[in-house]
Amino acid sequence: MATEEFMVILPAYNEEQALKGLILQLDNYFQRKQILIADDGSSDNTPLLAKRLGVKMIQNKKNQGKGFILRKAFMTIISQMPNIKWVFTIDADGQHKPRDIPKFISTIKNNPDLGIVNGRRMYFQMPSINRISNRLTSTWCKYWLKWNIDDLQCGYRVYKVESLKKIIDYGLTSRKFDLETEVMFIAWMKDIKIAQIPVTTTYEGQRRRSRIKPATDTFRWVYLGMKFGFKFEFFHRIWIIRRIAKK
Helix, strand or coil: CHHHHHEEEEEEEEEEHHHHHHHHHHHHCCCCCEEEEECCCCCHHHHHHHHHCCEEEEECCCCCHHHHHHHHHHHHHHCCCCCCCCCECCCCCCCCCCCHHHHHHHHHHCCCCCCEEEEECCCHHHCHHHHHHHHHHHHHHHHHCCCCCCCCCCCEEEEHHHHHHHHHHHHHHCCCCCHHHHHHHHHHHCCCCCCCEECCCCCCCCCCCCCHHHHHHHHHHHHHHHHHHHHHHHHHHHHHHHHHHHH
16 A cells, blocks of 8 residues: 555644644654645644645635534545545644554555544543543444444544545535544445544643533534434434344
């Protein structure tokens, strides 16, 4: 599997302090031209730093949300980079560690039919805000969807571009932190094969607090589950799976 087939998206909003160190670590695995900074209207020196480091960049003029800038990055790669077959998403705040990249690549190399490889963080390492909302969505999916994906909100993933096209064509709409969960719901509906691997995460020493808003973002995840739950095709698939599980 040629590494030239990969592109790495780093969604970023005011991440100038962490960005350089992350890109220097990514140099061990990819060329700078394979790194795309998806800048969500930063007011600090994030865009200037991206230019100095010689990586690709797309920008929002103002802050729109992680989901919005990720959708824009996905579409940029699909429409302008036909040679790219796989897309990594890695948060730019230093939480995710590039040393896990070989595990992702090994997983898709050994399982070429996979559409998504999802990173699974350790719950006890998460801040309480992240842990509670993540538990709610993961438990909901385990009960209703009968699958064992434990971390639907993790931003550390690799996507097959072919699968991303199917997900976007279905209708990817989230603009905030709920996008990663929406992607998984659509992938489940489209029968896209998903695997998960444990990843290293670092919260201690981060330069800023989590931007997740406990009440607002938890409501978004709950609303997302309800929105999909009321779709006939979603409910019908749940009904079939639960009938099979009872046999």
